[in-house]
Structures are given as C-alpha cells and as structure tokens.
Amino acid sequence: MKTILAAYSGALKGTGYSILSSLQDLPSPPWPALRSKMEKHLQVIAVLQWVISFLTMGGRRSSWVRNWTVWTYFRDYFPIRLIKTHNLLPSRNYIFGYHPHGIFSFGAFCNFGTEATGFSKKFPGIKPSLATLAGNFRMPILRDYLMSGGICPVTRNSIDYLLSQNGTGNAVVIVVGGAAESLDCAPGMNSVTLNNRKGFVRLALQQGSDLVPVYSFGENNVYKQVIFEEGTWCRLAQKRLQKILGFAPCLFHGCGLFSDSWGMVPYNKPITTIVGEPITVPKVEEPTRDMVELYHAMYIKSLRSLFDKYKTRFGLKESDILHIQ
Template identity: 85%
Template sequence: IDSLLFSYSSLLTDCTGYSILSSLQDLPSPPWPALRSKMEKHLQVIAVLQWVISFLAMGISCTVLLIYMFCTDLWVIAAMYTTWLIFDWNTPKQGGRRSSWVRNWTVWTYFRDYFPIRLIKTHNLLPSRNYIFGYHPHGIFSFGAFCNFGTEATGFSKKFPGIKPSLATLAGNFRMPVLRDYLMSGGICPVNRNSIDYLLSQNGTGNAVVIVVGGAAESLDCAPGMNSVTLNNRKGFVRLALQQGSDLVPVYSFGENNVYKQVIFEEGTWCRLAQKRLQKILGFAPCLFHGCGLFSDSWGMVPYNKPITTIVGEPITVPKVEEPTRVMVELYHAMYIKSLRSLFDKYKTRFGLKESDILHIQ
C-alpha cells in the first residue's frame, strides 16, 4: 500500500500529473445554468406577449370563432355557449367570478420577472373599510396595474391581508365571449357605475376597486421619461368615494411609461384629432407605439424590460355623503392631488428620477 501511495504522489508532482490536474480545472463548467437562464428569459417574454395578444385579439377572435361555429356541425356547442352567455350577462356587474387558481398561475411570475414589477406597501389598510385606488399613470397597457391587482404575482393578498382588489377596465371587454371570463377570473370588473357600486355597497367590506383614473386619454401622452397624469377634470371617482364612504388611495407606478416608445402628436394636429375622435367612438385610444421583437431588439409588440415599481400610498379617509356638494367633491379632489404629488416626490429619486423632476397634472 505504501508503494502505491508513493507512486500516486509522484504522479501528482511530476509534469504529467500536474498537467492532468490543470486540464481538469480548466474544463468549462456545465452549460445548464446559462441554458436555464436563457430558457427562463424566453418564458418571461412569452408570458408577457400572451397577455398583450389576449388583450388585443382574444375578444375579437373568439367572437369570430363563435359566429363561424354556427355555420358548422358544431352549431349546437355555439348555441349552448350563447345561451349560457345570455344567462350570465350581468355577472361582471355583480362582483364577477374571480378565481384564486388563475390569479396564482405560474405564468404571472414569469410576467412579473420580465420587467420586473414590484409592489410597495406604505400603510396598512383596514379590512373593515372599502377603498378606491386611483392608479397612475395609464401607460399603454397598464402592466403594473394588471400584475399587481389582477394577479397574486407580487403578493397583494399577503401585503394587504383582508383586502380584495378589483381592477376596473373597459366595459366593452365584458361583451366579448371567453375574454370576459378570462378577465373576471383575475378579479377584473367593468369600469362603470353599476359594477363599482355593487362592489362598494353590496359586497361587504375589504374591497378595493382599482381605477386607472387617466384612462385612454392619458395613454396618448405616455412615453419614456414622461411624468404626466390626466387628473384635473377627473372628479367622478371622488364623488363616487363620497357617496359610498370609501377611502381614496393614490397609487403611482414608476416606470409604467418606459416600457414602450410612442409617437406623440402635438395638440391641434389632424393625427391628434383623429386619435381623440376614435377614442370617443371605440372607448380606447389608438396609439402609435412599439417595443422590441420576440427574441431580438428589433421593433415589435413585446415591451421593453424596464422595471415597474408600484407604490400604494396613504389612504384618505372619506365620509359617506349621499349627495355630496360640488365644493365637497373639489375639496377631496384637491386632497387627493396633494397626496399623489407627495407620494411621487417622496419616492421619485429612489427609482431613477431626479430631485428636480415634477409630476405634471393635466
């Protein structure tokens, strides 16, 4: 045995033994970590792209498919679904049909990590109260609003126990087959009076209706580096909060405007006028924007992976007044604007903005 050990040690000390050990140390590490990282990046891109395509095309595609099925041997299935659709028509206005399973899909974690998206809590919310969250800015697709309040990817329920968020979006989306069910499963509701009244008055407490206050008009002014919100003439959500006695909560997403590049037309140009006219007809603003390609930096529909950080501010306690006066609405509207400005100024330097940057309110 001693002779074997001596021979082995000699092998390690001579040139041949040293070169063998050196060669082994210089071998490249297995490619699995790099391969896994690349695969995860691709999954993140696919997760975001499926949401963009679903939002833009699912409703129209499913409507066309349903009509086509009536012309085939599958007309019975189409008739059954249409019958059920008629029977279920008012469900979106009555709290919807949220699914914890859908809200916790793994695909939303990939969606979150692509940008990435973060949710920051600044104050506790009481489950004994109802709330109206004012979300700013709109951006092109409101990615931050959807990820934070339409899914559990950023842990809303853990950060705000006892609070159930309902993101409000265009009512027209809920007239589209399949898309309506997809949206409702995430706790998304129509942004109309009946739906919001139901959630705040007939659905108990602990409800938080999230309204993207600037709406389609605000999306026309979103571009990287823009800190502008449409709010001066948006007072309906304040009146609603007073009528329901629901507290107002300002929410600002830093980075929401950075994920797409948009051509912004000046006021008074025919392009701008056409956008506003179509906005009134269609309910949304046709924006001329672009992101990157599917797996490259070329132009495409995939948003740029810029971080989005959503800050949920301090709630403003609102009394219940069935018939609020104009003065009262303007008072709480001014309080809301002050609170939103304060939230923006407090956190702006932490997320890439300068101390001199200000929030423009139109």
C-alpha cells in the same frame, strides 16, 4: 334547455360555472332534424351572455387563476414590484386611483389582477378589483379570463355593487386617466390626466370609501410612442377615434420577439407600484360640488407627495416633477 338554465342559475349563485361551460353539455341532435332546437339553445346562450348579472357583481374571482405560475414569469420579465406604505383596514372599502395609464397598464394588471407581487399577503383582508373597459366583457372567452382575476367592468353599477353590497375589505382599482392619458405616455414622461377627473371622488363620497393614490414608476417606459402636439390633425384624429372606439389609437412600438428590432413586445424596464396613504372619506349621499373639489384637491396633493417622496429611488431626479393636466 335545462342544462343551460342550470348553468345560468349556478353562475348567479357563484358556483364558478359559466354559461360557456354549459356548451360541452349541449345535446348533439341528429342533423338536420333538431337544427332549430339547437339554434334556440345558442340564441339563449347569446342573450344570457349579455344580461347575466354577475358581471355587475365584480365577476367570479378565482384564487387558483390569480396564483398561476405564469404570472410570476410575467412579473419577472420587467420586473414588477408592489410597495406598501400604509396598512389598509378590512373594515373599510377603498378606491385606488392608479397612475399613469401607460399603454397597457401592465403594473395595474400584475399587481391587482394577479397575486404575482403578493397583494393579499401585503394587504390581508383586502380584495382588489381592477376595473377595465366594459366592452372587454362582451367577448366570452376574454370575459371569463378577466373575471377569474377579479377584474370588473368600469361601470357605475359594478363599482356601486362592490362598494355598497359586497361587505367590506374591497378595493376597486380605477385607472383614472383612462385612454386620454395613454396618448401622453412615453419613456421619461411623468404626466397624468387628473384635473377634470372627479367622478371617482364623487363616487367615493357617495359610498364612504377611502381614496388611495397609487403611482407606478416605470409604467411609461416599456413602450416608445410618437406623441403628436395638441391641435395637430393627427392628435385630433386620435381623440376622435378614441371617442368612437373607447380606447386611444396610440402609435407605439416595443422590441421584436427574438431581436432588438421593432415589435409589440414591451421593453423589459422595471415597474414599481407604490400604494400610498389612504384618505379617509365620509359617506355623503349627495355631495356638493365644493365637497368634491375639496377631496379632489386632497387627492392631488397626496399623489404629488407620493411621487416626490419616491421618485429619486426609481431613476428620477430631484428636479423631476409630476405634471397634472
């Protein structure tokens, strides 16, 4: 029991040891004499993995994991690029709005969950934290894997901590369109779900964190998807399951592992992520609806401008427009 509590205490202090690592130190009692004691140990571990507080503190970032060589192979498969347009100040905190979601948000993970595209060199003094579904952090092995990349749960507590109690130089990356947006992704489509997504703007105002629009050209091109029309029973079923499961059950495919047949492997289409100009946001603890609407409109205008400025450089035509719904 002391071993378990030591691991728990160490984790809270950020020493880099997880509760899972304490499993190797658990005693090996004679069977079955100390069965109940062993079961008690396992029960404590099971409870702690739910209540441990460092999940709300942005996880346990590991520079070693973020710089694994495997991520360069991941990057080069598509390939994925990160383009900086403006400097970011380490004295400020930021909320990055990432668009579009795509099927798996490969660009978001590669650029902000690893160092494969050189985020820290491009933005010195800024620590990115990619926010993802909180449910992913309830699976022990996956949880540690995600936290080592600086990935955090997309929960109010986690984001509040990063933007208010973790100093400055933090950039929380939120895939604003979420699961709903993934239902509308397909090659050649430039559509984002944003008109009614205003919570991230309110949060930015409450924390005084600057808003940064981010657009990934090519994110929608790596899988083909059957898109059902609004109002059809298939679309309604997808939305219903989305509410139950927390993610959208998309009907998609890529290529096969060793051939051009259908499979789960994404097509190797280039993804280029553009980090736009930050929008300075004041700190207002109780922002009014009009204030939220104002900064939301400013954000949409900035995102459109970013898309229009770079679209012809990455395979789109001048006549292509960004559809915002």
